[in-house]
Amino acid sequence: MTNDAWKPLPPETFDIPVHEIRRGYRSDVYFWRSKVALENARQETSVLTQVFQKETAVLCGVDESLAILKLGSGYYTDREKAYQLFDHYISLKKTIRSLYYNSKEKMLEAQRERLEIGQALDGLWENTSRNLTVHTLRDGDMVKPWETAMTLEGPLYQFAHLETLYLGILARRTKIATNVRRVVEAAQGKPIFYFPARFDHWFMQGGDGYAARIGGALQVSTDAQGEWWGASGAGTIPHALIAACQGDTVQAARIFADNFPDTNLIALVDFHNDSVNTSLEVARQLGDRLWGIRLDTSNTLVDKSVIPQMGTMAPTGVNPQLVRNVRSALDREGYRQVKIVVSGGFNAERIRAFEEEGVPVDAYGVGSALVKGSNNFTADVVKVEGEPLAKVGRQYLPNPRLKKVEL
Numbered sequence: 001m002t003n004d005a006w007k008p009l010p011p012e013t014f015d016i017p018v019h020e021i022r023r024g025y026r027s028d029v030y031f032w033r034s035k036v037a038l039e040n041a042r043q044e045t046s047v048l049t050q051v052f053q054k055e056t057a058v059l060c061g062v063d064e065s066l067a068i069l070k071l072g073s074g075y076y077t078d079r080e081k082a083y084q085l086f087d088h089y090i091s092l093k094k095t096i097r098s099l100y101y102n103s104k105e106k107m108l109e110a111q112r113e114r115l116e117i118g119q120a121l122d123g124l125w126e127n128t129s130r131n132l133t134v135h136t137l138r139d140g141d142m143v144k145p146w147e148t149a150m151t152l153e154g155p156l157y158q159f160a161h162l163e164t165l166y167l168g169i170l171a172r173r174t175k176i177a178t179n180v181r182r183v184v185e186a187a188q189g190k191p192i193f194y195f196p197a198r199f200d201h202w203f204m205q206g207g208d209g210y211a212a213r214i215g216g217a218l219q220v221s222t223d224a225q226g227e228w229w230g231a232s233g234a235g236t237i238p239h240a241l242i243a244a245c246q247g248d249t250v251q252a253a254r255i256f257a258d259n260f261p262d263t264n265l266i267a268l269v270d271f272h273n274d275s276v277n278t279s280l281e282v283a284r285q286l287g288d289r290l291w292g293i294r295l296d297t298s299n300t301l302v303d304k305s306v307i308p309q310m311g312t313m314a315p316t317g318v319n320p321q322l323v324r325n326v327r328s329a330l331d332r333e334g335y336r337q338v339k340i341v342v343s344g345g346f347n348a349e350r351i352r353a354f355e356e357e358g359v360p361v362d363a364y365g366v367g368s369a370l371v372k373g374s375n376n377f378t379a380d381v382v383k384v385e386g387e388p389l390a391k392v393g394r395q396y397l398p399n400p401r402l403k404k405v406e407l
Contacts, residue, residue, distance in 0.1 A: 006138050011067035013228055019121050021072040023086045027164040038157035039075055048383035050396065051150040057375050058181045059141045059149055060211045061173030065166035070407040073129040073159045082124045089117045128158045135402035140214045148399040167377045173211040174375040180215025182348040183366050188355050191363040195221045199368040236266035236294050247271060249278050250285045257289050264291035266341055275322060276305040276329045283335040292339035295322060299345055318342045320359040327360040341365055
């Protein structure tokens with residue numbers, strides 16, 4: 001990716017609790033206390049803060065971090081009054097939740113009051129993002145260990161309280177984007193379905209889905225995951241639908257096809273641990289309406305078609321022999337157009353092994369592997385008033401790839 005003609009996503013893309021970040025409510029308290037101490041000391045000294053991490057990674061979270069800096073840099077003109085208003089603002093937040101099922105009228109009154117307090121807090125906030133000079137790489141850029149990904153320059157009290165937030169954003173989004181890029185590269189051009197929503201907190205979906213797109217995933221499983229980049233959720237028939245149809249996979253596929261005629265029909269075929277025969281049954285009944293089948297055999301089971309072939313390979317779960325058995329059976333009956341999607345414990349290493357072995361897979365569904373691991377970021381002050389000054393072991397590391405961004 002290049003930095004030419006880059007326009008970061010606007011702040012309204014993100015669900016940012018503006019008043020909470022300005023007050024330091026979501027920041028490590030020592031950063032907030034440092035901000036207050038510098039404010040009270042009238043410390044206008046300009047510092048340069050340098051942001052980096054220690055892996056080879058796909059950078060992500062830059063646009064969201066810029067939104068945090070744009071909305072959250074500054075100070076209260078009357079801190080004592082702002083504190084009082086904010087405490088009531090948070091109290092109302094809790095009250096509104098408690099009133100949802102008890103009194104809709106009182107809930108709406110509380111929401112109106114909270115909106116008014118928010119407006120009052122806006123009036124007490126002096127936004128100083130114009131005083132902050134930011135140079136950064138962009139979402140999707142590859143970063144090396146210790147390479148400077150972003151620099152922030154300005155009076156520290158104006159943005160010190162935001163460090164927890166932008167470092168956390170960069171860490172989370174970069175982890176997801178990097179994990180996805182690894183499986184995308186392992187799949188050698190075959191589609192990756194991003195399906196880890198069930199393995200993490202629901203609130204992560206919007207940003208994680210965007211990071212997955214940056215990493216190269218083309219499909220996500222929830223609408224929220226596609227919100228930032230205009231995609232909708234995609235998915236197959238779940239085991240629960242088959243169970244609700246008395247274990248009849250064909251009936252479940254028919255119901256799905258009838259209700260969602262414009263959606264690719266991918267039948268889940270491992271419900272009875274007989275993937276070959278179930279695949280054929282669905283293909284015979286659905287014909288051209290069937291786009292593909294999905295193999296999701298548990299890693300504690302051996303599919304019926306594999307049992308006679310055991311002896312020289314690991315037989316459990318979705319293994320190469322099972323995929324070949326299903327592909328051969330479909331091809332023999334003329335269903336060459338039916339694609340095979342595999343899922344269940346796949347990660348970059350396992351996908352790479354399948355590809356190296358030439359296993360006839362058309363797409364991979366990947367879940368929990370995409371939210372594991374870490375890509376932790378660090379921020380250090382490395383210059384004060386333009387002169388080098390950093391803790392022992394850290395130093396200013398200029399990066400000619402950084403581009404200046406206007407907040």
